[in-house]
Amino acid sequence: MTLAFQRPGVIAHLPIREGDTVTADALVAKLNDAVARADLEIAKAEAATDIQVRVAQKEAETAQAEYQAVLNANKLTPGTFPEPDVLRLRLEAQRTELLVELKEHEYRIAQLTRDQAEAELTTYAVHAPFAALVTRTLKSAGEAVTQGEAVAELVSTRRVRVDGYIDLADAWRVRPGDRVEVRIAAEQGLSLARQPISGKLRFVDVSVQTLRSVIRVWAEVDNEDGSLRDGLTAEMTIFPKSQPKPGASHVGQDPGPAAAVSASGM
CATH class of the missing domain: 2.40.50.100 (RNA polymerase II/Efflux pump adaptor protein, barrel-sandwich hybrid domain)
Structure with a gap:
């Protein structure tokens, strides 16, 4: 990768x-x-407090209280406050209510800006x-x-992809998810060849390589000890789930040796 x-x-x-x-x-x-970190600190500071929202709320409460007091006074004694004063106070109460909404919106934008700065820093x-x-x-x-x-x-050396080919006649027998066993060719290391390595078939190509009448497949096997390396030649045996018995079906020839494949790191 x-x-x-x-x-x-x-x-x-x-x-x-x-x-x-x-x-x-x-x-x-x-x-x-350095610049991105400074921008993030500024964004964090701006998003850290909602004091502007709370100030706007107090202003709105004050304006609403003054407007309501004028209404009450005129209700008790009509004409105490002239209509232009009443209108002015009503508009002020409405303005401060809108100001609260504006400050809440700005506070939300500040939080989103902080989140954006944090996301950008990860890049x-x-x-x-x-x-x-x-x-x-x-x-x-x-x-x-x-x-x-x-x-x-x-x-990645913990899981290895093993590529190879199967005969067209065997293609109907295998499916992704089938169990596989991989053995390293003996001439490349007797210690590796003794122990089969288990894995799963992950891919069966839908296209046929017509010159050889074979289909490409690949499997994924565990490689916790790192013994498998890119370029090694191996034999892969696939155990199709469709078989009535768990006996191994050697891919590529039946009977005979398994098809030669090459191991490559995932």
Whole structure:
């Protein structure tokens, strides 16, 4: 997997080297984010308090109380306050009510701006999506990068994809989800060849390679000890669920050796 930044910038920190193993979510590279962090602090401060909302609410309460007092006075003694004064106080009460709505809206925008600043800050760093081996570093600290430009390449060594081909005649017997066993060819390491490695078939192609009358398949197998490596030749045996008995069905020839496949890191 090739990793890249979601934004342009200058790399401030690149803590990995080729050959390093990294855990899931480990920092791979980081851009200079001083400005983004300052923007976030400002956004946090603006979103930290609703004092403007509370001030507007008090002003609205005051205006409404003054307006109501004038109405009550004119009700007891008509003409105590002239109509223009009554109208002015009524409009002031309405204005302050709208001001409360405006301040509540601004407070909500401040919170969203803070959330946006937090989200943007995450784009200044690249983290490993899974535990993996660093196979290539393509940039160095201090270099400028563009959005989407590759920074490093990782390969997961805990699960391995095994690619191969089956005869067209066997295609109807296998389905994604079937159990598989993979054995490394003996000439590549007797210690690896002794123990089969279990996994599951994940893909059966719908297209036929007509020159050879074969169909491409691939399976995913566990590789916790890291013994499987990219480029190894192996034999993969598929156990179709449709078989009435759990006996192995060697893919590619029946009977005979299993089809040769190559193991590659996921």
